């Protein structure tokens with residue numbers, strides 16, 4: 194995700210104390226007000242336990258990070274659909290999906306599974322990041338031998354991944 198394309202400024206409710214105090218162009222660190230993500234060095238990171246990067250002279254601004262904003266707006270970049278799931282493998286497959294999601298989130302706080310929907314036989318997994326959906330599809334195919342289909346949208350920003358068993 195290119196941070197330059199994230200338009201967080203218009204979404205900030207005003208007036209905010211931080212903004213009034215710091216003024217524009219004087220912010221050193223941006224923190225998500227919903228999760229533990231911190232924006233510095235041009236990308237989002239998990240907040241470090243020791244908070245060492247926040248020395249007192251740093252100016253902090255609170256916003257919603259792009260992933261939290263996307264979840265709030267009920268948007269997604271990737272969706273994985275699992276069809277004709279073998280029932281005896283259902284739990285195992287779900288565990289794999291959750292583990293891939295956890296790994297993705299650990300590597301990049303913007304990569305998340307938003308929701309796993311289980312209407313009947315089918316399972317749908319929504320992700321904040323398109324590549325995470327592709328990785329989930331590939332891992333399931335590799336482990337459980339499904340047929341994998343990947344369809345990118347015209348703008349290549351969203352992806353629909355389908356694994357059929």
Ligand SMILES: [Zn+2]
Nearest residue numbers: 225228258261
């Ligand atoms: Zn967040």
